[in-house]
Amino acid sequence: MDKDKIDKKDHILDVAERVFSDLGFDGASTRMISGEAGVNMAMLNYYFGSKEGLFLAVFERKISSFQALLQNIGNESIDAWDKLAKCIDNYVDRIIVNNCFQKLINRELSMSKRSELSDKITEMVMINVWEIAKILEEGVKNGQFFKDVDVQLAIATIFGTKNYIINAPNISSTLLGHDIKDEKYLEERLKPRVKTYMKRLLKAYLVNDNDNTK
Amino acid sequence: MDKDKIDKKDHILDVAERVFSDLGFDGASTRMISGEAGVNMAMLNYYFGSKEGLFLAVFERKISSFQALLQNIGNESIDAWDKLAKCIDNYVDRIIVNNCFQKLINRELSMSKRSELSDKITEMVMINVWEIAKILEEGVKNGQFFKDVDVQLAIATIFGTKNYIINAPNISSTLLGHDIKDEKYLEERLKPRVKTYMKRLLKAYLVNDNDNTK
DNA sequence: CAAAATTAATCAAACGATTGATTAGTGCAA
DNA sequence: TTGCACTAATCAATCGTTTGATTAATTTTG
Structure with missing residues (x-):
């Protein structure tokens, strides 16, 4: 439901935060983040619009x-x-x-x-x-x-x-x-x-x- | 000659230092560095072996x-x-x-x-x-x-x-x-x-x- | 309530662009 | 001519993103 969706988005943000922190914005790839988060790559853009959108979402949280x-x-x-x-x-x-x-x-x-x-x-x-x-x-x-x-x-x-x-x-x-x-x-x-x-x-x-x- | 070669290498290192500093290792591209330095891209690998070799050369200097x-x-x-x-x-x-x-x-x-x-x-x-x-x-x-x-x-x-x-x-x-x-x-x-x-x-x-x- | 219509979520596949690296070949100096 | 400095062209790989199709969930309708 709605809660699962939020949990999944949060989980993606958790993973993204760690990967970005380790490798930097350029060093991290969307494939890597989606892979580690166990979600399809397209989900990142579906939820956050773009790699940069995901990056900013990590911050805004x-x-x-x-x-x-x-x-x-x-x-x-x-x-x-x-x-x-x-x-x-x-x-x-x-x-x-x-x-x-x-x-x-x-x-x-x-x-x-x-x-x-x-x-x-x-x-x-x-x-x-x-x-x-x-x-x-x-x-x-x-x-x-x-x-x-x-x-x-x-x-x-x-x-x-x-x-x-x-x-x-x-x-x-x-x-x-x-x-x-x-x-x-x-x-x-x-x-x-x-x-x-x-x-x-x-x-x-x-x-x-x-x-x-x- | 040899002096010209050293000067050119030094010039490449100058440019590389600035570009790496502005964009990070991942954010900087070899094309960008070679372009700004006014040399052919293959020269970077010719002189420094690889992008990482160039990066380390910047430091060692x-x-x-x-x-x-x-x-x-x-x-x-x-x-x-x-x-x-x-x-x-x-x-x-x-x-x-x-x-x-x-x-x-x-x-x-x-x-x-x-x-x-x-x-x-x-x-x-x-x-x-x-x-x-x-x-x-x-x-x-x-x-x-x-x-x-x-x-x-x-x-x-x-x-x-x-x-x-x-x-x-x-x-x-x-x-x-x-x-x-x-x-x-x-x-x-x-x-x-x-x-x-x-x-x-x-x-x-x-x-x-x-x-x-x- | 149940069937139909609509929306949201998810996927595999492929896109064009760009990456670092390599090749084959040119020109020049010794 | 042999070796070195240099270039243009090209390589496979990976990048972020988009697509069209499929499934799941929700709403609307009869």
């Missing part, structure tokens, strides 16, 4: 889940630093585990051509960026953060550090001395470590009231 | 120039923080201007398959990573940096922040309010700004002696 999170944090009545700390915790939780989608985003964003596609992706990513920017600017405005912090570049650090860890698995694994695909290590060791590090780093740079008690 | 820089800084007789500051300055100078190769590196590193290729790239990148790690560990050991700094994740921040700025041009341009391709803005505004920011950020996180005079 993820948008909403990313948006709500940050907006809720932004609207809480806590100070800017606590908001930022919450964002960091949530980001690390969400993204380090299922990182293939993030890799997909970064890879396609770095392409110069493909304007329609990357414009759409940019638009999506910017939603999250603005949410963080709002928090940082709030902290600057009310004096909790230093007046001369570079908000834009601080955002580059937040997202860039995270991206680097998940985006270059070979580098990260060599650097950290663990297989970054090891689920147990990821959950028990890396996640709290990244959370602690990110908060320490940003607190040192941002927060005006540098109490030594920490 | 760049390796040596990256290595020498950091090693020289590491061997200077200045303290760890000054070494790090020098590394940052040099990195920003070198990489922000001609960023297409860095984009190429990051994109291909994030691919899960293509092991032979990404292994070679990983090996290259790690040379730079270890050089920075040595400097950080030196600073921790002699007490100039805090004992509990996370050296590995600090490296992720250094490279990650830089990558984010150059790697996601649409994001960066929207975030910074300038076209990141604008050469004049890049040189006069962004470069000093990134240098200042990176040093402030890392000093706040790393350096034990927090004098208020800065």
Whole structure:
């Protein structure tokens, strides 16, 4: 019925997300995706219009889940630093585990051509960026953060550090001395470590009231 | 003659580097590269054996120039923080201007398959990573940096922040309010700004002696 | 309710275009 | 003439997409 159809579309999107993440938009083929999903090739075009339509559908499915999170944090009545700390915790939780989608985003964003596609992706990513920017600017405005912090570049650090860890698995694994695909290590060791590090780093740079008690 | 041949090969590599950077390995076609380079398509296979051979040749040409820089800084007789500051300055100078190769590196590193290729790239990148790690560990050991700094994740921040700025041009341009391709803005505004920011950020996180005079 | 009509879902097959690669042959310099 | 640099033509393979036909499900009709 309708539910089966949605399940099948969702299943195709699951497979497409993984294949696109592993091979990139160009590297992945519609035959490969349909084959792994166990559906006829024509179904991809039937459901999504085209390869690009499928690609965008993979993205659009993820948008909403990313948006709500940050907006809720932004609207809480806590100070800017606590908001930022919450964002960091949530980001690390969400993204380090299922990182293939993030890799997909970064890879396609770095392409110069493909304007329609990357414009759409940019638009999506910017939603999250603005949410963080709002928090940082709030902290600057009310004096909790230093007046001369570079908000834009601080955002580059937040997202860039995270991206680097998940985006270059070979580098990260060599650097950290663990297989970054090891689920147990990821959950028990890396996640709290990244959370602690990110908060320490940003607190040192941002927060005006540098109490030594920490 | 031989010199002409080398020049032509170098010209092909120049074009290939740009096209690969813009479109990725899969997105770029040998016809496109040979067309833009003004040579016959068969010349690519004649010189480099295959598309993958050309791709690797693009990388191998760049390796040596990256290595020498950091090693020289590491061997200077200045303290760890000054070494790090020098590394940052040099990195920003070198990489922000001609960023297409860095984009190429990051994109291909994030691919899960293509092991032979990404292994070679990983090996290259790690040379730079270890050089920075040595400097950080030196600073921790002699007490100039805090004992509990996370050296590995600090490296992720250094490279990650830089990558984010150059790697996601649409994001960066929207975030910074300038076209990141604008050469004049890049040189006069962004470069000093990134240098200042990176040093402030890392000093706040790393350096034990927090004098208020800065 | 049951038969007919309509729509949605699915399939195998084939489309033209483009891919990376190879061939056979040309021209030139030593 | 022999060997090398180079080209035009062509190769099989694969690409994303479209097609026409078939089955399954739903709606309409008598």
